[in-house]
Amino acid sequence: MAFGQPKVQYKSMDQMRTMRQAGLVLATALDTAVGAAVPGARTADLNSVFAEVLSDANATSNFLGYYGFPATICVSVNEEVVHGIPGERVLQDGDILSIDGGCILDGWHADSARTVIVGEADPADVRLSEVTEAAMWRGIAALATGSHVGDVGSAIDDYVHSVDGPALGILEDYVGHGIGTEMHQAPDVLNYRTNHRGPKIRPGLCLAIEPMLVRGAIDTAVLSDDWTVVTTDGSRASQWEHSVAVHDAGIWVLTAHDGGASRLGELGVTPVPLG
Structure with missing residues (x-):
């Protein structure tokens, strides 16, 4: 590790198994919040059902109180990209929202996000x-096939720019991260191609991979609540995120019910359970 570089925390198999349990609790909590995202629901309602799942599992929120954040999830609607605070806003038919949440179980963190479209969707x-x-x-x-963390961002960037149709922007100010005994750890996981290769991918590495895309320009601003990030041109946004573990036999998606098997199988990658 070069002088001045944040140290990466590598986990044992037992520690990653605990993170998997946190990830399963989180996946269920997100299922519940997604199910509650219907026209007429308040964003606070999504927060409430999510928090109830965590409580029932004896897990705690890693969002609530984080630098003063007042809720257990972020709910970001339409032009809100990330860090939206749940409250009295009522969801409308056609809204697009990102639900970002996390939890702690036995001292180990999980972090995941999904995008939901309410009611009738704009194509x-x-x-x-x-x-x-x-x-x-x-x-x-x-992460399964590359050699350095920078390969993750290159793969995301290459795919986004290969898709037919109107161009989509990749936010550069908000990136993925390491995860373990803290929600945000080294290394940063960029969502775009650079010359920086990052640390080597090796067993014990756990990352939260979370691209955020917008339909317009990538310029953003933070609202007066000091949390909610919005696109300055009002274009709509999407965020997806999973926490992933690298171990001796392969990778396992900690926050996916099936460990990522269905989606990674389509890409020729077979995730391997932690055992």
Whole structure:
């Protein structure tokens, strides 16, 4: 590790198994929040059902109180990219929203996000979400086949720019990260191609891979609540995220119920359970 570089925390198999349990709790909590995202629901309602799942599993939120954040999830609607605060906003037919949440179980963290379209969807929003999700899976696949963390961003970037149709922008100010005994750890996981290769991919590495795409320009601003990030041109946004573990036999998606088997199989990658 070069002088001044943040140290990467590598996990044992037992530690990654605990992270998997946190990931399963989180996946169920997100299922519940996604199911609650219907026209007429308040964004606070999504927060409530998510928090109830965590409580029932004896898990705690890693979002609530994080630098003063007042909720257990982020709900970011339409032009809101990330870090939206749940509240009294009522979801409308055609809204696109990202639900980003996390939890802690026995001291180990999980982090994941999904995009949801409420009611009747604009085809352009469907495309935005589908491309963002597919880009995430290509980044995860690169974690299985690549040599350095930078390969993740290259795979995401290459895919987004290969898709037919109107160009989508990849946010550069908000990136993925390492995860373990803290929610945000080294290394940063960029969502775009650069000359920086990053640390080597090796067993014990756990990353949260989370591309954020927009239908317009990538310029953003933070609202007066000091949290909610919006596109300055009002274009709509999508975020998808999974936490992923690298171990001796391969990778396993900690926050996917099937460990990533269905989506990674389409890309020629077979995830391997932690045992």
